[in-house]
Amino acid sequence: MSRWEILLVAGMTAVTFGVRYPVLALVSRMELPRPVVDALRFIPPAVLAAIIAPALFMPAGTLDLSPGNAYLIAGVAAALIAWRTRNLLLTIALGMAVWLWRALL
């Protein structure tokens, strides 16, 4: 590893750990107000949706609602499978299959 790479990995490690750990350590010593606790349960679905939507609707950086958008087609298929079966492994397997079929053909 070059010196530049060591600095890169060290810097990325510091900021990543600096986001994850201090909040955990500090907040776990405080009593959070009730409204904050109520809001926390919306964090997982909101973060996941905010990651998923651009990946499906704008895979190349701009909005693409065409049937040629393999991400969108496979994403809708995966959502239907997840909704019907509630089975994560099956959703990943079939969703990937639909995506590969649409993207490669």
Place this chain on the structure above:
Amino acid sequence: MASKAIELAAPEQDHKTTSVPATRAAEFRAGVRATFPLVVGAIPFGIIFGAVAVNSGLSAAAAQAMSLFVFAGSAQFIGAGLVAGGAGLAVIIVTTFVVNLRHALYSVSLAPHMKHLPQRWLLPLGFWLTDESFVVVIDRYAQQDRSPFKHWFFFGSAVFMYLNWQLCTFIGIRAGQAIPDPQSWGLEFALPVTFIGMLVPALRSRPVLLSALVAGAAALLLHGLPNQLGLMAAALLGVGAGVLASRRESAP
């Protein structure tokens, strides 16, 4: 049970209290089992990271070190992309920080459940916090049983994710050295599809559904913001929408 969908963000729902015997080992194993589908989803992601990293100009040692010490998939990907684009140290590190800001939201969510833990637990579990472990662990904490060892569930989930990530990075590095142009392997859908499988089964109450819809729509509208700041803003808007909707529902 590993094949069952994960129920996230719904502590008010009637969780079938699993009759897991509350021992450390049983919690650890349950954490591994619950994380299994997510590990499967992370496999192609980790392999592609390793391959992309060595093709972006990083040495194999630096690519593996990133997985060992940074341990944050999307930040590592973006970091490798920036290296390939010739970005400077400061830009890459600041971008990593912003991309990982969502982990602060996870930490805030988890912290109330981890009050009783000493630093020797908080340090490693904080280091090992990922999207995947967060989702299964917050679900475990939301279950009503009084197991005192739920942090062992977190430990099992985190160790499994971590070891898998190291192995997949290693495989990807070797594959990337053998076969160039990993971007064309076409596995970029693995991450979104995993997250879809995590999100959709949780959309069972109107406030949660609204929260996800607002966050998704806002993420599209704010996509132009630099460094994925749009993701963060969209997530906060989604949380706000969920809170407002649940207030309305509970109002007389």
